[in-house]
Amino acid sequence: MKKNFVFSNEQYNPYLYLTSGGYEATTPSHQYGPLGRSGYMLHYISNGKGTFISDNITYHMKKGDFMYIEPKKTVTMIADKNDPWSFYWIRFTGDLIKQYMSRINISYQDPVFSINDTPIVPQKIVEIVNYSQDPHRSDFIYNAKLLEILDSLHNILPNVSSNQSSSSEVIYTKALYYIRNNYESTISINDVVDYLTVDRTYLYKLFKQNMNIGPKEYLTKYRLKKASELLKVSNESITFIAQSCGFPSYQRFARVFHKYIGYSPSEYQKKFL
Numbered sequence: 001m002k003k004n005f006v007f008s009n010e011q012y013n014p015y016l017y018l019t020s021g022g023y024e025a026t027t028p029s030h031q032y033g034p035l036g037r038s039g040y041m042l043h044y045i046s047n048g049k050g051t052f053i054s055d056n057i058t059y060h061m062k063k064g065d066f067m068y069i070e071p072k073k074t075v076t077m078i079a080d081k082n083d084p085w086s087f088y089w090i091r092f093t094g095d096l097i098k099q100y101m102s103r104i105n106i107s108y109q110d111p112v113f114s115i116n117d118t119p120i121v122p123q124k125i126v127e128i129v130n131y132s133q134d135p136h137r138s139d140f141i142y143n144a145k146l147l148e149i150l151d152s153l154h155n156i157l158p159n160v161s162s163n164q165s166s167s168s169e170v171i172y173t174k175a176l177y178y179i180r181n182n183y184e185s186t187i188s189i190n191d192v193v194d195y196l197t198v199d200r201t202y203l204y205k206l207f208k209q210n211m212n213i214g215p216k217e218y219l220t221k222y223r224l225k226k227a228s229e230l231l232k233v234s235n236e237s238i239t240f241i242a243q244s245c246g247f248p249s250y251q252r253f254a255r256v257f258h259k260y261i262g263y264s265p266s267e268y269q270k271k272f273l
Contacts, residue, residue: 002086007132011139014095018142021090021129026050026079033076039093040101041069042149043077044122048085051078054111055180061085061112066121068111070101088125092146100150105157109180110173115156124149171196172206175215183223183246189216223247224260231265232272238265 006022019039025047034053045065052059052067053076061067063085069075071093079085106113115121128145131137178195179187192215193200207215227245234241242253242265257265 005129007129009132009139009142011142013139013143016094016096016143016146017092018128018146019091019093021088021125021132023086023088023129025086026084028079028084029081030079030084031076032078034074035076036072036074037069037091039071039091040097041067041089041091042125043067043069043087043089044125045085045087046122046126048083049080050085051080052076052112053078055109057109059112064122065112065114068106068108068113070108070111073108088122088129090125090128090146090149100154104150104153106153107177107181110177113157121149121152121156124152168206171198171203172210175203175206179215179219179222183219183226184244186246186248187219189219192219220256221260224257227253227257227265228261228268231269238269241265 002023002025004022004024006020008020009018043066045061045063045067047063049060049062052061054067054069054073059067067077067087124145128142131141131145174196175192178192182191189200189203193203196203204214207213207218211218213221223245227241227247230236230241230244231238236244238253239250242250245253247253247256254265257263257268261268263271
């Protein structure tokens, strides 16, 4: 069995910096988190199974899958009790990384993917971990391999999505992704439908099948969830919080909030501040 291994790169670069990486073969039911991490991270599962929780969504992971973690975002990782996972991982940061990651079709809200037919990404991750043991290792090589990984992901992930565009699961997942990344603006379900280029009735059926509520109600509840989180910790005005969560006016926000939460926004805020 391969031994667990962690390396750190001390050749700091403020623009593009592969900070660390390693290999871990976990024990049954081993749990990490819920905790946040510093830097961006990619985990490649080389064996076994486990559970990954990101943005309060649970993903059941297996060999060949990838997990993506954004800086300071809370995640939980739990190894399977019968077939615990092993994985290679890398952590990276820098001023250029955020720009690059915004061009790749992965995020905190959509953090898992599998590239079964394209081995270059896992190969490069394994290469980085193995290269870290070279006594003549160079920051230039680290960054070159990291850029190869990011470029491959940029080229591969859109193709994965387009090849599966007829899949109801992919359409449903893309709808969730769009809502969670655009709820702050005054989007409507018409915007979601236009983005996906699907029939509104079809999208409604997908949400009913998966959540037993329609997409409009899901958008409303997601905005209320984010608003209630802000009301607990923020001293900003309720009008500001409402607009930050996509509600066009205080009046509409207060009406909807009371309907679903059972309190007015000000009553709810006073309970926590």
